[in-house]
Amino acid sequence: MKQTAVVICPGRGSYNSQELGYLARHHADQQALLAPIDAYRQQQGQAAVTELDRLPRYAPDRHAAGENASALIYACALADFAAIDRERYEIVAVTGNSMGWYLAMAAAGALEARAAITLVNTMGSMMQDGLIGGQLVYPVVDEQWRADPARQALLDEQLERVNQRPDCQAYLSIQLGGLRVIGANAPALAALMASLPPSGERYPLQLARHAAFHTPLLTPVSRRARSQLPASLFKRPGLPLIDGRGHIWQPLATDLKALWDYTLGKQVVEPFNFSAAIEVAIKEFAPDRLILLGPGSNLGAPIGQELIRQRWLGMSDKTDFKQRQADDPFLLAMGLDEQRQQVVPG
Template identity: 50%
Template sequence: MSKGKQTAVVICPGRGTYNKPELGVLGRQFSDKALLARFDRMRSAQGQESLTALDGAERYLVAKHTRGDNASALIYAATLGDFRTINPEKIDVVAVTGNSMGWYSALACAGALSAEGGFEVVNTMGTLMQDNMIGGQLVYPFLNADWHPDPARKAELLALVDQINGTGATLTLSIDLGGMLVLAGDEAGLAAFEKAVPVVQDRFPLRLANHAGFHSHLQTPVAVQGRAQLGADLFQQPSLPMIDGRGQIWWPGACDTNALWEYTLGHQVTETYNFTHAIAQAAREFAPDLFIVTGPGTTLGGAVAQSLILSNWDGLSDKASFQNRQREEPLLVSMGMDDQRALVT
């Protein structure tokens, strides 16, 4: 490696990251206009509004821009665009991972799906989720403001989830997201949890608009439809290692692409996504100089930092120790922030 070149694990964000501040991001930062035009043609063929029109809208509309059939495609394009601007003279990408829908983006960044193949997977699954709209999601933190690990509080909340799930309602852990629990359930399950826990930080428990009960058995019909519409032939050997939502690593040249298809449109859709463990595995297996979170948005950085603290990576024990480390020598780069973006592009 040339002097000054840094190793990095790239992390792709999931749903909920293309918000009002991100409107217009593709117009500003997506440099491959021919590829964007191909994405637009793929959308038009499905009778869907183009990404250019959605991203170029005068106003951000929650009802429109957060819908699964729109949000997923916008996020995927923004992520892929960012990944392609990472400067190989500065950065040696050693692995990729993602949160939830970000797994689909990670597959494309790593080369296991072509840019168009990844778009087809994301757009199909986002549309199926929206059309079926089974269940919902809410977010609730188990860490305090100082991010000091609190395994007892986490265990207590998960016991409550199990208890509610055993009453005829449906409630399960959707995403283990750093210091947050993302829960999936039916209305009865979500409402029971909201009633049982105190409001914290003035906004949690927080329902996620236009989100179905991702990563739970509620999505079994979606997984079945996805496998019927998306063939295993879309998948190929990746050029970079990929860390999935179980923390399993898929290595270039050694991937069973059929198993990768089955995981992506099976387990990944219907079982808990353990983002915290994926980040811990990325840190331990690849020990990168940097963790780069692509855009859109900046909301995933906290969960990455919390995941590193929870795995006691490199002596990080709480928010203060992480912030001190960031000031001295950045460990986490969020491409959604212009100043940080400049460090890696």
């Protein structure tokens, strides 16, 4: 009997040095899927994703640049989606984080192949002449991934203080499980990095080569995207889609103008609530598994943190989550070889 699964698509920052060669390792046989992506990129005067993936060394200035990173992640994720064993899993819904929303639409059939790479590549290339602002990450959970109201209050207080300065603009960008991603202009980022107390060894963490996605600072990008990407690119999905508000776009009830408007409007300039998307995924679809597409697996912790917040399957802290993942993983990350083997045909 098939198991049900909700598929989760990764966002920016998921193709790093350890992912170099991901397409070559896992998808050398998927040229029918990859060749059109490469052809489109070459028409735009950009490097083919398979060429970037085959380079002998990971080069941040090249691989992590928006116009390349987006297409690389798209190619890896969509090839992973095609590789899922459909004899074993019935996919009941698709969602994603941030840029992963574009990938989720492609996986669910709301974008055909040409439309998908056009959208992904266009949005990824919007700021190749210069980023607008940046992002930092700060935790609002304790070491056991349990909600910590004091940390949330501290972050809220620092945001309020920084925004009182006339040169600063800082906004919630992404609710990412037990993490909060803040999008801000350069003065606000500097002020927050200086004022937020260290948490563990990593935070506050400023994300390299990330703009202030999902904030009003990207209003010019939203306007440009609307002018360049017509609603005709979109079609009704073949699978339910969960967006960055937790809203479900059903196959037979999707208004294409509304989908275009959300994708290039609110999704660009308002906070992306990945936590809500995971909550809706588990509560509305009650899947047997969550499948996280590669490359990478850095969404594993935020997903685990949201499962803990919901006390899903009795998990109440990080120890519970890790034990469940060791015994009978609810979350299967295709970027991890041992979990990948449970998703692809044997």
